[in-house]
């Protein structure tokens with residue numbers, strides 16, 4: 001298996017620039033793993049300052065938390081893929097459940113955003129995952145399949161090398177209640193099978209699938225031990241430098 005192990009931190013709308021600078025410093029200073037790719041999805045406002053802080057560390061990269069589906073135009077307040085690319089931001093997170101819920105980003109819009117982001121040369125961490133009602137109804141695998149088919153699977157096989165998938169059950173995000181390792185593995189294996197059916201075994205085996213939803217220092221190891229879990233997308237715990245480094249070192 002040659003999949004990349006990745007731990008991504010999603011800072012959401014947290015930290016001032018000074019706080020972000022300190023946090024990024026804690027992470028880069030303590031970061032020892034040569035194998036694990038660490039990505040920090042930071043507020044747009046922090047990118048420039050943090051690039052200077054971490055540029056020498058090739059294993060720590062920055063991501064934006066979203067981008068628009070067009071490259072320019074009358075879209076007040078938005079940030080375009082080409083703007084991010086011009087800042088040499090390597091990654092963008094798309095499809096986070098908070099964007100889906102609060103900004104009404106549906107699968108069709110996310111297909112447009114994926115297209116625009118890849119065309120601009122960005123790599124994408126693409127989030128999917130079901131709410132509690134869907135989990136309780138037992139239709140979670142189907143729900144995630146529809147999310148992938150209507151957005152991610154619009155891409156060509158050759159483009160999948162620029163995609164990281166993050167499975168994030170909404171009921172586990174910010175709740176302190178992580179999916180169990182078995183629940184995560186079940187969904188990750190199902191996603192990998194979907195990838196295989198759509199793009200073939202080579203793409204399925206090469207695509208990193210991260211788990212997100214209350215990953216903490218004390219549960220990361222067990223989650224990352226699952227054969228189809230290639231790392232984590234971490235919200236709350238990524239704001240604590242010490243705990244985030246503990247998560248990185250859980251592989």
Ligand code: PEP
Nearest residue numbers: 173174212213214235236
């Ligand atoms: C997230 O925001 O992507 C997330 C997984 O948050 P948390 O780790 O806080 O559940």
